[in-house]
Amino acid sequence: MASLTLALRRTAPQLRTQSFRNASSSMFMRAITTETTKKPPTAILMTNMGGPEKLDDVHDFLLNLFSDRDLMQLPLQSLTSKWIAKRRSPSIREQYAQIGGGSPILKWTRKQGEVMEKILDEISPETAPHKHYIAFRYVTPSTDAALEAMKKDNVKRAVVFTQYPQYSCSTTGSSLNELHHGIKAAGMEDSVDWSIIDRWNTHPGFIEATASLIEKKLKEYTPEERKDAVILFSAHSLPMSVVNRGDTYPAEVGASVQHVMKRLEGKYPHRLVWQSQVGPSAWLGPQTSDAIEGYGKQGKKNLVLVPIAFTSDHIETLFELDLEYGELAEKSGVTGFKRVEALNGNEIFTRALADIVKEHLDSKQLVSRQWYLRCPGCTSEKCKDTREYFASKDSTQ
Amino acid sequence: MASLTLALRRTAPQLRTQSFRNASSSMFMRAITTETTKKPPTAILMTNMGGPEKLDDVHDFLLNLFSDRDLMQLPLQSLTSKWIAKRRSPSIREQYAQIGGGSPILKWTRKQGEVMEKILDEISPETAPHKHYIAFRYVTPSTDAALEAMKKDNVKRAVVFTQYPQYSCSTTGSSLNELHHGIKAAGMEDSVDWSIIDRWNTHPGFIEATASLIEKKLKEYTPEERKDAVILFSAHSLPMSVVNRGDTYPAEVGASVQHVMKRLEGKYPHRLVWQSQVGPSAWLGPQTSDAIEGYGKQGKKNLVLVPIAFTSDHIETLFELDLEYGELAEKSGVTGFKRVEALNGNEIFTRALADIVKEHLDSKQLVSRQWYLRCPGCTSEKCKDTREYFASKDSTQ
Numbered sequence: 047m048a049s050l051t052l053a054l055r056r057t058a059p060q061l062r063t064q065s066f067r068n069a070s071s072s073m074f075m076r077a078i079t080t081e082t083t084k085k086p087p088t089a090i091l092m093t094n095m096g097g098p099e100k101l102d103d104v105h106d107f108l109l110n111l112f113s114d115r116d117l118m119q120l121p122l123q124s125l126t127s128k129w130i131a132k133r134r135s136p137s138i139r140e141q142y143a144q145i146g147g148g149s150p151i152l153k154w155t156r157k158q159g160e161v162m163e164k165i166l167d168e169i170s171p172e173t174a175p176h177k178h179y180i181a182f183r184y185v186t187p188s189t190d191a192a193l194e195a196m197k198k199d200n201v202k203r204a205v206v207f208t209q210y211p212q213y214s215c216s217t218t219g220s221s222l223n224e225l226h227h228g229i230k231a232a233g234m235e236d237s238v239d240w241s242i243i244d245r246w247n248t249h250p251g252f253i254e255a256t257a258s259l260i261e262k263k264l265k266e267y268t269p270e271e272r273k274d275a276v277i278l279f280s281a282h283s284l285p286m287s288v289v290n291r292g293d294t295y296p297a298e299v300g301a302s303v304q305h306v307m308k309r310l311e312g313k314y315p316h317r318l319v320w321q322s323q324v325g326p327s328a329w330l331g332p333q334t335s336d337a338i339e340g341y342g343k344q345g346k347k348n349l350v351l352v353p354i355a356f357t358s359d360h361i362e363t364l365f366e367l368d369l370e371y372g373e374l375a376e377k378s379g380v381t382g383f384k385r386v387e388a389l390n391g392n393e394i395f396t397r398a399l400a401d402i403v404k405e406h407l408d409s410k411q412l413v414s415r416q417w418y419l420r421c422p423g424c425t426s427e428k429c430k431d432t433r434e435y436f437a438s439k440d441s442t443q
Numbered sequence: 444m445a446s447l448t449l450a451l452r453r454t455a456p457q458l459r460t461q462s463f464r465n466a467s468s469s470m471f472m473r474a475i476t477t478e479t480t481k482k483p484p485t486a487i488l489m490t491n492m493g494g495p496e497k498l499d500d501v502h503d504f505l506l507n508l509f510s511d512r513d514l515m516q517l518p519l520q521s522l523t524s525k526w527i528a529k530r531r532s533p534s535i536r537e538q539y540a541q542i543g544g545g546s547p548i549l550k551w552t553r554k555q556g557e558v559m560e561k562i563l564d565e566i567s568p569e570t571a572p573h574k575h576y577i578a579f580r581y582v583t584p585s586t587d588a589a590l591e592a593m594k595k596d597n598v599k600r601a602v603v604f605t606q607y608p609q610y611s612c613s614t615t616g617s618s619l620n621e622l623h624h625g626i627k628a629a630g631m632e633d634s635v636d637w638s639i640i641d642r643w644n645t646h647p648g649f650i651e652a653t654a655s656l657i658e659k660k661l662k663e664y665t666p667e668e669r670k671d672a673v674i675l676f677s678a679h680s681l682p683m684s685v686v687n688r689g690d691t692y693p694a695e696v697g698a699s700v701q702h703v704m705k706r707l708e709g710k711y712p713h714r715l716v717w718q719s720q721v722g723p724s725a726w727l728g729p730q731t732s733d734a735i736e737g738y739g740k741q742g743k744k745n746l747v748l749v750p751i752a753f754t755s756d757h758i759e760t761l762f763e764l765d766l767e768y769g770e771l772a773e774k775s776g777v778t779g780f781k782r783v784e785a786l787n788g789n790e791i792f793t794r795a796l797a798d799i800v801k802e803h804l805d806s807k808q809l810v811s812r813q814w815y816l817r818c819p820g821c822t823s824e825k826c827k828d829t830r831e832y833f834a835s836k837d838s839t840q
């Protein structure tokens with residue numbers, strides 16, 4: 047009741063000349079209303095696969111990852127996932143140990159979320175206050191935990207905001223299927239007005255942030271080295287079975303690259319290459335590692351690696367690009383090997399995140415038209431159900 | 444000498460008052476100069492793979508195609524190419540017979556070239572006159588014939604203009620290697636100032652022409668059908684060996700698609716799919732045919748096919764898309780199957796061709812920086828030599 051007392055104390059003198067009864071009762075009511083029905087926040091639910099924060103989280107992270115049938119289909123998956131997680135844990139733990147004992151993705155997502163919500167309060171006062179929630183697919187905070195927090199905050203309006211610029215069924219698609227399940231389980235189907243930012247691969251703020259980080263890195267070269275520099279955009283690869291099913295990710299990454307290069311006025315030659323292939327099946331190439339070796343053989347000395355499909359550092363940048371490929375570059379004679387910083391706490395980027403949400407809120411669109419179209423080779427009932435659920439809430443469908 | 448007589452007859456009366464000797468000698472000299480050293484045209488060399496104009500050209504077209512080691516490497520290629528050309532000729536002849544007895548690519552390229560050169564004369568008078576030449580890779584007019592014609596016209600400045608919007612080693616790359624060989628054979632290394640337009644996959648005029656043709660086609664639907672319409676951008680596929688070598692074509696096609704969809708304000712869901720796969724090796728997917736069947740199964744009735752990597756009709760549009768896939772669509776329950784017109788004689792497109800050349804001439808660039816970078820997996824000496832040759836003429840290299 048402290049705020050009521052304060053409100054009464056701060057009453058302007060002229061009001062005190064009114065009938066005490068009227069004035070005090072109206073002020074009392076206003077104060078009571080503020081107290082008990084504080085305007086709930088517009089929720090921004092930031093979705094991502096996530097990464098293990100501590101070494102002891104590695105096993106469960108892998109188990110959840112290999113259990114996700116939206117990401118991969120394995121024979122006898124509930125058994126094989128356990129076996130693979132157990133088998134791969136030691137080496138993956140070792141990789142995380144080498145990058146400081148865990149993934150910094152939660153730290154960065156929190157920071158991005160905090161800055162984003164502050165900017166949003168300024169540029170979109172009509173939807174303020176804004177509050178970010180984080181839903182990771184394979185580690186905590188989980189989707190269910192995020193939904194629980196939103197429930198406690200009495201959220202009525204929520205924007206699901208994928209933290210993957212380019213859409214893939216394996217990442218954003220999997221998170222949305224999980225969310226659909228979570229919304230039903232938490233009984234939040236009618237209490238919340240949902241909408242989705244499903245891709246933002248060519249948003250000018252994202253492109254600008256990436257391009258400016260590339261320019262910053264290029265400045266580390268001498269003019270002579272810079273003249274010879276090659277930009278290698280590196281994105282997580284996909285199995286060809288996913289590409290051939292019709293996943294839009296490769297084309298969307300290609301479009302991101304073209305936009306960044308246009309912003310850099312085509313001053314440098316570049317290639318889009320693909321990293322993190324595992325297992326015996328065919329994946330989309332060229333592999334980042336092969337490209338480094340290939341350009342080494344062609345006598346290229348100055349390669350600039352750009353993570354184009356991640357928004358913060360994780361194992362793929364800190365271990366794979368920096369350590370593993372750094373060593374490979376050295377062996378390949380690439381003396382000027384550099385890796386462009388991840389977007390992390392970059393100010394242009396956090397501003398872009400806020401702009402993307404603001405533009406989405408203004409558009410009044412539930413989700414892009416593109417999202418409703420399943421892949422031509424899709425046979426997933428989950429993908430179908432998730433789309434049908436959101437379409438049933440969408441007046442344009 | 445008719446023009447000299449005419450020039451003398453048209454002399455303004457006031458000039459006749461001058462000393463006859465001075466006046467007539469200066470006019471005589473000017474006329475002589477015009478007659479003997481007429482300003483040679485700025486050549487626009489339009490390169491393309493080409494297609495057989497008549498059924499009797501089919502065999503040689505196939506033989507040249509299967510002999511091209513820039514396009515594919517076959518064991519004992521000089522023998523195998525003959526065998527395949529002979530074996531495949533009857534069925535390919537039959538396909539050309541069904542689309543009117545030959546490829547219309549020469550007709551359309553000529554028309555595009557004629558309109559382009561007229562517009563160029565207007566918008567770039569400082570480089571006028573402009574004249575187009577056509578160099579097809581596998582049929583006449585050949586690169587050598589085009590170079591011979593340019594020699595006759597005393598060409599001093601030539602712009603090589605690939606007619607493939609998106610760069611691939613298999614198309615534009617092959618033409619440039621052939622041209623490099625031809626320039627040397629014709630002794631045109633120093634007599635001509637060469638430059639190259641190597642890709643133009645997101646040029647606003649190309650995007651506008653494509654988008655407006657899609658809009659035109661969509662108007663054929665009822666509003667209800669249009670609401671359900673799916674746009675399928677179809678491009679010629681590439682073998683995965685070429686993709687994994689680092690060919691930039693898939694990413695560049697992806698960027699074209701994204702630009703067209705941005706111009707269409709994301710109003711329709713879409714997919715990029717790949718056609719014309721042959722042989723037993725792995726090619727980039729999803730296949731256009733699989734996508735048609737898949738969407739048929741998902742209950743999609745209205746599919747709009749868009750040729751996104753061809754600038755005029757040929758066998759891949761008139762036979763494969765219209766006839767073969769038209770039939771497949773019918774079988775798959777896709778009742779509203781439509782194919783967007785090829786760019787052919789489209790006025791926005793021919794204007795775009797002129798704009799692309801004008802912007803290139805103004806840029807004073809020999810070729811894009813991107814072109815100098817070979818694929819990371821490239822082992823072709825020809826690709827290396829062609830780049831080294833043009834780099835030796837390029838002051839920025």
